[in-house]
Every structure is written in structure tokens, then in C-alpha cells.
Amino acid sequence: MNEYDMVQIRVPGSTANLGPGFDSLGVALNLYLSLEVERSESWEIIMESEDLNIFPTDESNYIIQIALQTAELFQKSLPSCKVRMASEIPLARGLGSSAAAIIAGIELANAMGKLGLTEDEKFRLATEIEGHPDNVGASLFGGLVIGSQMDDEVVAIVEHAIELEMIAVIPKIELLTKDSRNVLPAQLSYSEAVRAGAIGNVLVAALLKKDFALAGKMMQRDLYHQPYRRKLVPHLSEIEEIALASGAFGVALSGAGPTVICFSEKGKSEKLLDVFQKWDSNMNYRRLKIDQEGSRVKVQKCV
Numbered sequence: 600m601n602e603y604d605m606v607q608i609r610v611p612g613s614t615a616n617l618g619p620g621f622d623s624l625g626v627a628l629n630l631y632l633s634l635e636v637e638r639s640e641s642w643e644i645i646m647e648s649e650d651l652n653i654f655p656t657d658e659s660n661y662i663i664q665i666a667l668q669t670a671e672l673f674q675k676s677l678p679s680c681k682v683r684m685a686s687e688i689p690l691a692r693g694l695g696s697s698a699a700a701i702i703a704g705i706e707l708a709n710a711m712g713k714l715g716l717t718e719d720e721k722f723r724l725a726t727e728i729e730g731h732p733d734n735v736g737a738s739l740f741g742g743l744v745i746g747s748q749m750d751d752e753v754v755a756i757v758e759h760a761i762e763l764e765m766i767a768v769i770p771k772i773e774l775l776t777k778d779s780r781n782v783l784p785a786q787l788s789y790s791e792a793v794r795a796g797a798i799g800n801v802l803v804a805a806l807l808k809k810d811f812a813l814a815g816k817m818m819q820r821d822l823y824h825q826p827y828r829r830k831l832v833p834h835l836s837e838i839e840e841i842a843l844a845s846g847a848f849g850v851a852l853s854g855a856g857p858t859v860i861c862f863s864e865k866g867k868s869e870k871l872l873d874v875f876q877k878w879d880s881n882m883n884y885r886r887l888k889i890d891q892e893g894s895r896v897k898v899q900k901c902v
């Protein structure tokens with residue numbers, strides 16, 4: 600009987616920015632993009648989640664394109680594969696679906712093309728493709744990621760010792776990152792940049808020291824992106840008010856929006872979810888935890 604390898608790839612979604620950590624902070628979430636990959640005569644993608652049915656089922660699929668480009672970059676060729684794909688990450692809602700897709704493509708190339716990439720190589724490549732390290736860092740490493748990209752140097756600190764709960768308030772409409780980035784100013788004044796940086800510094804320090812009340816206060820003071828994006832997400836102010844009055848310590852636009860993410864300490868999110876469910880039945884709600892594992896690849900021998 601012939602034995603063959605089945606590669607299972609699981610990549611978490613993420614929330615980026617946490618307010619003032621624009622393009623730098625990411626937190627991995629327990630919402631997953633999953634792939635099962637095996638060699639086949641031609642590329643064939645089988646979608647196992649309804650949301651994914653809008654995407655191509657051949658090698659023009661974004662994830663396969665990322666995989667083929669990755670293999671080419673390292674002068675390797677990829678065998679064609681059959682890929683079963685499922686996702687719990689809502690698309691274009693600010694929960695890192697594109698970053699998870701990029702990491703999945705890189706992991707697919709690494710496993711099927713035997714590239715032997717280091718975590719740093721995967722991170723640098725994913726950051727180059729996505730344009731910023733926040734979501735891809737969280738999807739790759741799990742936990743809280745504090746990253747920076749300058750020219751071709753990408754660095755990150757990863758913290759796995761923070762446990763938080765979150766309620767994601769997810770509108771039914773999509774907001775593409777490129778549209779949400781179009782409303783941002785081309786420049787900030789020197790004094791505003793200094794203030795914005797200081798607020799971000801205090802946010803990171805407060806999170807690492809587990810001073811969550813201070814972290815939440817800093818989330819409200821973001822000067823980088825939320826003031827400009829508020830007009831695209833009119834629900835943000837009301838959600839902030841409700842969440843802060845009902846036990847959340849902080850509220851932020853998740854990535855580029857439109858999802859709003861409400862942070863609470865461990866064991867305190869159930870009440871928050873109750874309050875929201877009574878508030879607006881037109882939103883979707885997810886009670887989430889931090890994924891501490893990041894992207895995971897398993898090879899299974901099949902007969």
C-alpha cells in the first residue's frame with residue numbers, strides 16, 4: 600500500500616493596533632484558518648467554509664499564489680496539491696484574515712517544498728507581503744507581538760504570558776483594509792507624532808506589567824488612526840461607552856475595522872457578551888481568547 604504525507608496547517612486570526620500600537624501591535628486570536636494539504640496531479644482547492652466559496656479553487660487562489668511565490672524566491676518548485684480549506688476568521692472585518700492567508704501560504708510552501716525556513720525568514724517575508732508586522736507576527740508567533748519594520752529589517756518581541764478575554768463586535772458589512780487606510784493622513788506634525796509615540800509606549804509597558812486599567816486608558820488616546828477612521832465606523836463610540844460601563848478595561852478598533860474589540864480580564868467577558876447581545880442583534884459577537892501557539896504545521900502519514 601502507498602504511504603503519503605498529509606500536511607495540516609492551522610493559523611490563528613488576529614487583532615492589530617490595540618489603538619495606539621498602529622501597524623506594530625498584534626494579538627493572536629482563537630479563530631483559525633485551517634488547511635489540509637496532500638500532493639495531487641493538479642492544484643485543487645476544496646472550500647469547507649461557506650465564506651471561502653468566493654475564492655478561486657485553482658492555483659490562482661491567493662494562498663496558493665503566496666506559496667508559489669515563496670518557493671520561487673528560495674529557488675524551489677512546489678508539487679501541485681489538493682488543499683482542503685476551512686476558516687473561522689470573518690473576511691475583511693479587521694480580524695487578520697489576509698495575514699492568516701499569507702502565513703498559511705508561506706507554511707504550505709515551506710512544508711511541501713521542503714524549504715527549511717526559519718521563523719525569522721517567514722516573519723520577514725510575511726511582513727514584506729502584508730506591509731506591516733502586526734497581524735502576520737501574531738498569526739505566526741501567537742500571543743502579543745510588538746513589531747517594527749524599517750527598510751528590510753523586521754524585529755519583534757513576543758509575549759506569551761498575558762491572558763485576556765475579548766468580545767469582538769463584528770458588523771455584517773465588510774471594510775477592506777485598503778479603503779480604511781485611504782482615510783489616514785499622509786503626515787502628522789512633529790509634536791503630534793511625539794505624543795502618539797509616548798501613548799503607544801505607555802500602552803505596551805502597561806500591558807507587559809499587566810496594568811490593564813492604564814492600558815485601557817491609553818487605548819482611548821490613540822492619535823494615529825482611530826480619530827480618522829471613526830467616520831467609517833460610526834458604531835465605535837457607542838460600543839466604547841457600553842463596554843467600558845460593563846466591565847471592559849479597554850476598547851479598540853480591531854485592525855482596520857469595522858470590528859470593535861473589547862478587552863476584559865480573565866473571567867469577566869461573559870457579562871459583557873450578555874450586555875451586547877441585548878444591545879444590537881444586527882451585529883455578530885464572538886467571545887475570544889488569546890491564541891498562544893501561533894501557526895502550527897503537522898505532518899501525518901496516511902495510507
Ligand SMILES: Nc1ncnc2c1ncn2[C@@H]1O[C@H](COP(=O)(O)OP(=O)(O)OP(=O)(O)O)[C@@H](O)[C@H]1O
Nearest residue numbers: 661690691692693694695696697700775776854855
Ligand atoms: N482564505 C483566503 N483565501 C484567499 N484570500 C483571502 C483569504 N482570506 C483573506 N483573503 C483576502 O484578504 C482580503 C481581506 O483582507 P483585508 O486586509 O482587507 O482584511 P482583513 O485581513 O480581514 O482585516 P485586517 O487586515 O484589518 O485585520 C479578502 O478580501 C481576500 O482578498
Ligand SMILES: N[C@@H](CCO)C(=O)O
Nearest residue numbers: 615621622776854855
Ligand atoms: N495595522 C493595520 C492592520 C490592518 O491590516 C491597519 O490598521 O491598517
